[in-house]
Amino acid sequence: MHTIRPRRLRVNGQIRSLIRETRLRVDDLIYPIFLVEGNKVKNEISALPGCYHFSIDMIGKEIEELVKLGINSVILFGVPDKKEELGSEAYKENGIVQKGIREIKKISRDIVVITDVCMCQYTDHGHCGIIENKMVNNDLTLKYLRRIALSHAEAGADMLAPSDMMDGRVGAIREELDQNGFNNISIMSYSAKYASAFYGPFRGVVNSAPQFGDRRTYQMDPSNSDEALRETELDIMEGADIVMVKPALSYLDIIRRIKDNFNVPIAAYNVSGEYAMIKAAAKMGLLEEKSAAIEMLTSIKRAGADIIITYFAKDLARWVMEGNV
Ligand code: PBG
Numbered sequence: 001m002h003t004i005r006p007r008r009l010r011v012n013g014q015i016r017s018l019i020r021e022t023r024l025r026v027d028d029l030i031y032p033i034f035l036v037e038g039n040k041v042k043n044e045i046s047a048l049p050g051c052y053h054f055s056i057d058m059i060g061k062e063i064e065e066l067v068k069l070g071i072n073s074v075i076l077f078g079v080p081d082k083k084e085e086l087g088s089e090a091y092k093e094n095g096i097v098q099k100g101i102r103e104i105k106k107i108s109r110d111i112v113v114i115t116d117v118c119m120c121q122y123t124d125h126g127h128c129g130i131i132e133n134k135m136v137n138n139d140l141t142l143k144y145l146r147r148i149a150l151s152h153a154e155a156g157a158d159m160l161a162p163s164d165m166m167d168g169r170v171g172a173i174r175e176e177l178d179q180n181g182f183n184n185i186s187i188m189s190y191s192a193k194y195a196s197a198f199y200g201p202f203r204g205v206v207n208s209a210p211q212f213g214d215r216r217t218y219q220m221d222p223s224n225s226d227e228a229l230r231e232t233e234l235d236i237m238e239g240a241d242i243v244m245v246k247p248a249l250s251y252l253d254i255i256r257r258i259k260d261n262f263n264v265p266i267a268a269y270n271v272s273g274e275y276a277m278i279k280a281a282a283k284m285g286l287l288e289e290k291s292a293a294i295e296m297l298t299s300i301k302r303a304g305a306d307i308i309i310t311y312f313a314k315d316l317a318r319w320v321m322e323g324n325v
């Protein structure tokens with residue numbers, strides 16, 4: 001018997017490319033953008049090197065750069081000046097995200113504007129909903145999520161991404177949108193969102209760490225996998241157009257199970273801690289940033305993600321343009 005030689009298909013770059021199973025594409029990426037109040041602000045975020053806080057007047061150049069790089073989708077996060085118990089800055093007509101949506105749409109009609117629908121950046125206690133007796137009250141929170149969603153739709157968002165993990169929020173938001181004539185606005189639901197330590201840098205960026213307790217009464221337990229299927233199934237039944245797994249890296253198995261069990265597009269959120277780890281290790285000379293980032297992003301796609309939300313989007317687009325991705 002002759003030796004079976006899988007190495008034949010690895011002898012050079014061209015053959016390896018011919019049989020490559022997973023490819024990263026720039027148009028599968030969503031780039032997160034952080035908006036702050038004020039003027040002329042473009043401040044690099046120390047926890048997320050290469051990412052910035054932008055005031056609305058500075059967003060134009062960034063959008064033009066994204067368009068040039070071939071990145072067609074952004075997800076907006078607002079960092080309001082004022083936070084209070086009911087998070088009212090989140091659903092104001094002239095809130096930071098609502099202004100951002102209108103400004104971006106003025107610059108480019110084509111860029112897909114997705115918004116994070118949640119309360120934690122807007123509440124002084126830092127939880128993702130309305131507090132009653134030291135607990136987030138689910139059904140009361142739904143009323144506020146409806147208002148946030150509607151205000152984003154009215155400002156011109158293309159897609160809403162509820163990240164609060166309240167029960168029934170996809171159905172409530174879908175109903176609110178449809179009742180108000182926004183049946184073409186889609187919902188990308190953070191379906192399997194885990195209570196993760198990897199959100200650390202993000203919470204610093206938007207100043208949203210909970211002031212008491214933690215998020216484990218609404219975000220999922222990292223030990224669970226069947227429950228992710230149940231959450232995903234519920235979101236699809238309630239009307240989610242795209243489902244999401246978050247974080248990505250420690251949850252590649254969850255991405256794969258959802259891919260094998262459902263028939264809707266899957267997004268994965270390559271979260272702030274996953275980005276910051278590579279940046280920090282590269283800075284210390286421990287690994288090579290580009291190869292590590294490409295390997296990580298490729299693993300997320302190989303696991304089954306159709307869409308990746310990542311702070312590496314601009315870097316990846318540049319690497320793709322230079323070739324050899
Ligand atoms: C808001 C929200 C969070 C992230 C996205 N939306 C933080 C959280 O739930 O604490 C995390 C994003 C990241 O870490 O990159 N609910």
